[in-house]
Amino acid sequence: MNDQAAEQATDQAIEQAADVATETFVAHRNLLFTVAYEMLGSAADAEDVLQETWLRWIRTDLQEVRDQRAYLVRITTRQALNRLRTMTRRKESYVGPWLPEPLLTAPDVAEDAELAESVSMALMLVLETLSPTERAVFVLREVFDVGYEEIAAAVDKSPAAVRQIAHRARRHVDARRPRETVSASRTRAALESFQRALETGDLQGLLDVLAPEVVLLTDGGGVIRAAVRPVSGADKVSRFILGGIVKHRNLVTADPTVANGHPALFVRVNGEIDGIITARVDAGHITGLYYVRNPEKLTRIASQTPLTLR
Incomplete structure (x- = not known):
């Protein structure tokens, strides 16, 4: 194979890898947005996090990734955590109460009781009382049922520490969340x-x-x-x-x-x-x-x- 043919083959391989990366990202985009939104309470910031996630994902060697969905959630969580810490400082100078950004949602969201409860204004306001790491751990564990080891990799903590954080965050939220599920x-x-x-x-x-x-x-x-x-x-x-x-x-x-x-x-x-x-x-x-x-x-x-x- 001459140099030109080798170069063409390399370009084709790069394009194919990019296509696979794009397809995977698009397939999980709604999930990633939901993760970021529940962590941040802001659709605009969640979109920025997805853009940052995409830029890191497209540079990832997919052959080294065993679980692409989990890896994308990990990237999204890390970027959302960085942004959440910045937002915490921003909220300190916010004029009046800070409320999550409301989203118009389709009927299927309302029909999914678990999803509807997790994005409800009442619960998201409770999540505002958690520290950034507690919020990330709570959202990943209680809402998305992510394993402790995966969460540990996302928040740079040990699995044992994540278990303790999850327990503390769950107790905090349960004491403040609405006790009655209203139809x-x-x-x-x-x-x-x-x-x-x-x-x-x-x-x-x-x-x-x-x-x-x-x-x-x-x-x-x-x-x-x-x-x-x-x-x-x-x-x-x-x-x-x-x-x-x-x-x-x-x-x-x-x-x-x-x-x-x-x-x-x-x-x-x-x-x-x-x-x-x-x-x-x-x-x-x-x-x-x-x-x-x-x-x-x-x-x-x-x-x-x-x-x-x-």
């Missing part, structure tokens, strides 16, 4: 009552659907008007909503949608997008309201985002 129909019914009261400015209607201990978190990111601290109690929450959203506005509409695998409301004021409201419901009443108004977190609400645990 989508009950959540939808509570949100329908909230929607009617919101659109008509009905104070009593809001008081009837809100639990006395309800807490409202509004995320404006310092860009859009929002409460800089949590608003607690049915009366204060109702008056804040009617005074801040409805008052002095010509038209408020709240269209039902599905965000993060659960019923939600897509709010428009005078026809313009204002934000997405998700809720935590207990015993038929709303105990938590999460209102994302920050425009930077509303960039992916025009279409559904595919998520998967597999």
